[in-house]
Amino acid sequence: xxxxxxxxxxxxxxxxxxxxxxxxxxxxxxxxxxxxxxxxxxxxxxxxxxxxxxxxxxxxxxxxxxxxxxxxxxxxxxxxxxxxxxxxxxxxxxxxxxxxxxxxxxxxxxxxxxxxxxxxxxx
Numbered sequence: 001x002x003x004x005x006x007x008x009x010x011x012x013x014x015x016x017x018x019x020x021x022x023x024x025x026x027x028x029x030x031x032x033x034x035x036x037x038x039x040x041x042x043x044x045x046x047x048x049x050x051x052x053x054x055x056x057x058x059x060x061x062x063x064x065x066x067x068x069x070x071x072x073x074x075x076x077x078x079x080x081x082x083x084x085x086x087x088x089x090x091x092x093x094x095x096x097x098x099x100x101x102x103x104x105x106x107x108x109x110x111x112x113x114x115x116x117x118x119x120x121x122x123x
Contacts, residue, residue: 033101
């Protein structure tokens with residue numbers, strides 16, 4: 001059983017930076033693709049970015065490309081989401097997920113999910 005625990009959310013101002021972390025127990029980090037999704041109130045869950053199991057290739061949604069970066073930390077068994085130039089529309093619950101990642105952008109490609117961490121960006 002894989003367990004994913006997110007941390008690092010909070011209240012920030014537009015333009016600020018924030019880093020989210022996802023600690024993965026079990027073998028999730030070595031056996032799965034990992035991704036971040038977010039869900040704003042009243043909206044569907046959307047893909048933010050992901051990292052492949054082999055090669056650690058990263059993919060991002062167009063809305064965050066150039067501002068967000070996913071990093072893999074094998075020592076800490078975690079992935080991090082570095083978020084720069086945050087915008088108010090980035091307010092959402094951010095969740096990390098582990099799974100096949102095929103395709104990377106679909107929530108159904110991921111079996112294990114964390115509880116999520118709230119990110120609120122004020123204007």
